[in-house]
Amino acid sequence: MARIVAKFGGTSVADTARIEKAADKIAREVALGHEVAVIVSAMSGVTNQLIEYCAAISETYDVREYDTVVASGEQVTAGLMAIALQKRGISARSWLGWQVPIISDEVHSKARIQDIKTPLMEDSLKNKHVAVLAGFQGVTTEKRITTLGRGGSDTTAVALAAALKADRCDIYTDVDGIYTTDPRIVPEARKITRISYEEMLELASLGAKVLQVRSVEMAYKQNVPVQVLSSFDDAIGSDLPGTLVTKEEDIMEQYVVNGVAFAKDEAKVTVLGVPDVPGVAAKLFGPLADAAINVDMIVQNISPDSTKTDMTFTIPQTDLAHALEVLKSQELFKNSEIRTATDVAKVSVVGIGMRSHAGVAKTMFAALAEKGINIQVISTSEIKVSVLIAKEYLELAVRALHAAYGLEKAA
Ligand code: ASP
Numbered sequence: 465m466a467r468i469v470a471k472f473g474g475t476s477v478a479d480t481a482r483i484e485k486a487a488d489k490i491a492r493e494v495a496l497g498h499e500v501a502v503i504v505s506a507m508s509g510v511t512n513q514l515i516e517y518c519a520a521i522s523e524t525y526d527v528r529e530y531d532t533v534v535a536s537g538e539q540v541t542a543g544l545m546a547i548a549l550q551k552r553g554i555s556a557r558s559w560l561g562w563q564v565p566i567i568s569d570e571v572h573s574k575a576r577i578q579d580i581k582t583p584l585m586e587d588s589l590k591n592k593h594v595a596v597l598a599g600f601q602g603v604t605t606e607k608r609i610t611t612l613g614r615g616g617s618d619t620t621a622v623a624l625a626a627a628l629k630a631d632r633c634d635i636y637t638d639v640d641g642i643y644t645t646d647p648r649i650v651p652e653a654r655k656i657t658r659i660s661y662e663e664m665l666e667l668a669s670l671g672a673k674v675l676q677v678r679s680v681e682m683a684y685k686q687n688v689p690v691q692v693l694s695s696f697d698d699a700i701g702s703d704l705p706g707t708l709v710t711k712e713e714d715i716m717e718q719y720v721v722n723g724v725a726f727a728k729d730e731a732k733v734t735v736l737g738v739p740d741v742p743g744v745a746a747k748l749f750g751p752l753a754d755a756a757i758n759v760d761m762i763v764q765n766i767s768p769d770s771t772k773t774d775m776t777f778t779i780p781q782t783d784l785a786h787a788l789e790v791l792k793s794q795e796l797f798k799n800s801e802i803r804t805a806t807d808v809a810k811v812s813v814v815g816i817g818m819r820s821h822a823g824v825a826k827t828m829f830a831a832l833a834e835k836g837i838n839i840q841v842i843s844t845s846e847i848k849v850s851v852l853i854a855k856e857y858l859e860l861a862v863r864a865l866h867a868a869y870g871l872e873k874a875a
């Protein structure tokens with residue numbers, strides 16, 4: 465017998481027929497003797513609709529009330545799921561965040577879970593009741609409803625799995641796992657059977673939008689095995705059909721590179737002719753950090769005459785206007801020439817095997833060179849090499865790299 469937390473995303477509970485399909489899967493897990501808690505998202509499209517309602521009344525709505533509105537989507541599916549389970553002869557009960565309670569901080573619209581009180585859920589599981597918990601929501605110590613940021617049901621699921629010391633957290637979604645890259649670009653992309661938390665974090669934050677990044681961070685910290693699987697296939701979680709995100713030691717077949725990720729929403733900024741003296745980088749990046757602008761890749765060029773240099777860095781495109789404003793308000797950069805580009809894309813190769821294998825970057829550079837793709841910026845971490853290139857070559861680059869590392873080959 466295992467203890468399982470199973471989460472169904474929006475497309476997996478999109479209508480009552482899909483909710484019944486999900487309930488069938490839970491019924492099969494229960495029949496195998498497992499203890500199951502279910503987390504549900506709102507029906508697909510519902511959260512967006514609720515947000516639009518808020519904005520229709522006021523562009524500057526109070527986020528506390530926004531939370532009250534958007535948290536309602538999950539309440540509907542939690543109740544419907546409990547009804548669908550009961551119809552299958554399973555004892556089931558729905559719960560909202562405040563009832564458990566799931567205590568969060570007060571950062572409305574993107575709150576963080578601080579504590580989950582487990583007695584209620586524990587009792588439920590021990591008595592063979594299926595607890596159906598509304599995802600995405602919490603409650604502050606002041607008793608206000610909060611939500612955990614878009615995609616936050618993933619985090620509810622992982623947090624509950626950690627609190628209940630579950631054997632596994634199954635995330636049912638509309639894809640059947642994590643792939644070596646986007647199969648729409650590389651049809652030969654392979655489903656990864658097991659991937660480490662660290663690799664998943666790199667892939668998730670690079671745009672593999674399957675799991676909320678926070679949920680992966682939490683799974684990593686709390687050591688919760690998370691399976692990504694499709695609710696549209698016949699298999700259930702206990703068949704292990706999906707991709708298991710787990711600790712490095714539990715991964716048998718190690719690849720040097722496990723995936724090729726990419727991001728198209730980057731902007732490149734170059735500040736020309738900044739003084740080449742101590743403290744300049746701090747003066748440049750300090751105010752950006754204070755403005756909560758996340759700088760990713762950075763290069764400082766050498767200065768031919770040791771007096772002035774150029775700084776190039778990347779930020780999310782959505783922050784570009786704000787970043788320019790911040791820089792222009794600094795005395796030091798007020799008169800600097802600043803060049804920007806948004807026709808760029810970042811491509812990264814990710815793999816824990818890089819720690820112990822040389823030559824990963826070399827393979828990357830050679831594969832790009834062979835296609836005549838110019839590299840504008842390079843950055844590396846222990847398990848990742850990223851390059852910034854012209855956006856028009858993105859797909860060509862992803863295909864070339866996928867082939868260069870032989871990622872299409874089955875284990
Ligand atoms: N319903 C919320 C959203 O659409 C939370 C979730 O689905 O994870 O972001």
Ligand code: MG
Pocket residue numbers: 473615618674675676
């Ligand atoms: Mg999601």
